[in-house]
Amino acid sequence: MLMLKHYSPLDFVARLPFLKPPKKVSNLVVCAAKGPRPRYPRVWKTRTKIGTVSKSLKLVECIKGLSNVKEEVYGALDSFIAWDLEFPLITVKKALKSLEHEKEWKRIIQVTKWMLSKGQGKTMGSYYLLLSALAEDGRIDEAEELWTKLFSDNLQSMPRIFFDRMIAIYYKRDMHDKMFEVFADMEELGIRPTVSIVNMVGDVFQKLGMLDKYQKLKRKYPPPKWEYRYIKGKRVKIRSQNLKERKDEFSNETENNEDSNSDESEVDEGGESEISPAAP
Incomplete structure (x- = not known):
């Protein structure tokens, strides 16, 4: 009489070596019907960028072609962030960095003052960038006013x-x-x-x-x-x-001072030797 031994499904799967998962995960993609195929590098690259980098570039392009009129620039910036639920502080900071790299000092002043008027970005880094932009743009009076205000407000932590x-x-x-x-x-x-x-x-x-x-x-x-x-x-x-x-500079300076002192002393000694014989 034949006896059939009972196996659980887990024991049955464990006894099949070809069903065991591989230990190392290779860079292969398993297709539905054709098996694994190698992953080749892409020949083309997408130009669409996602995130704050592309948004900051759009912000820079939006204000670059405008005039220096305050109302026009502020209106363009307000319309740019009109659909944002929160103020895009990171986007504006990255836009300021790109403007600083391009040395667009007037735009930096406008964007920074607009950001500060919204009550955002009130950090020492923003004030330092604004101070540098005012100095580079030749507006020394405004830079001094900003410096005086910052120095009086942050006297012990400047x-x-x-x-x-x-x-x-x-x-x-x-x-x-x-x-x-x-x-x-x-x-x-x-x-x-x-x-x-x-x-x-x-x-x-x-x-x-x-x-x-x-x-x-x-x-x-x-x-x-x-x-x-x-x-x-x-x-x-x-x-x-x-x-x-x-x-070396300090040593040269000290040597020159010593030489000058020695010359003065020699002159004094020579003067005394010349005057002493003529004395009665």
Whole structure:
């Protein structure tokens, strides 16, 4: 008499090796009736882009052909975001970045002021971009008004890049008194100036003949021995390249001062030797 052993469906499937799923997933697409086929790279590429990048490009193209009339630009921007449920802050920020890359300073000022009038994007980055655009466009009075407002509102938490920017603006336009005022505010607040700020202020001291203040400035803020740079996305500490050159400059200056002092002493000694024999 034949006995048939009972197997469960799971045991039956486990005993069939050809039904086991593969361990490694290959880059194959299984068709309905023709089996697997390899995936080839695409010959063509779509031009349609999805997301905030394409929207920011459309925003830039929308305002580029307009005039500089405030009402026209603001109206175009309002109509652009009319169907958005929320303010597209990321889109506007990316549009400002592209405008900054193209150095469209007037458009940057218009878009930033429109964004701030909506109560959006009130960050230090937006104010810094607006300050830079006003300076590049030659509107120094508006830049100074913005700087005064920001400095009075954020007296204890003002970023150092704003001081650097204002000193650079005054340095390019030979506005030395205002540059010294900003530098004095930095020292009063205990903000250590960067190398660029020290070089600009020291250059002005040399132009005006204030060599004593120049030497005091260099003693108080010596050049750094180390610099931090980003190499392949990592912050790396390296030795300053300009340190040796600056040391050579200081050594040359000290040697010149010593030579001048020695010449003066020789002249004094010679004068005394000439006068002493003639004495009665």
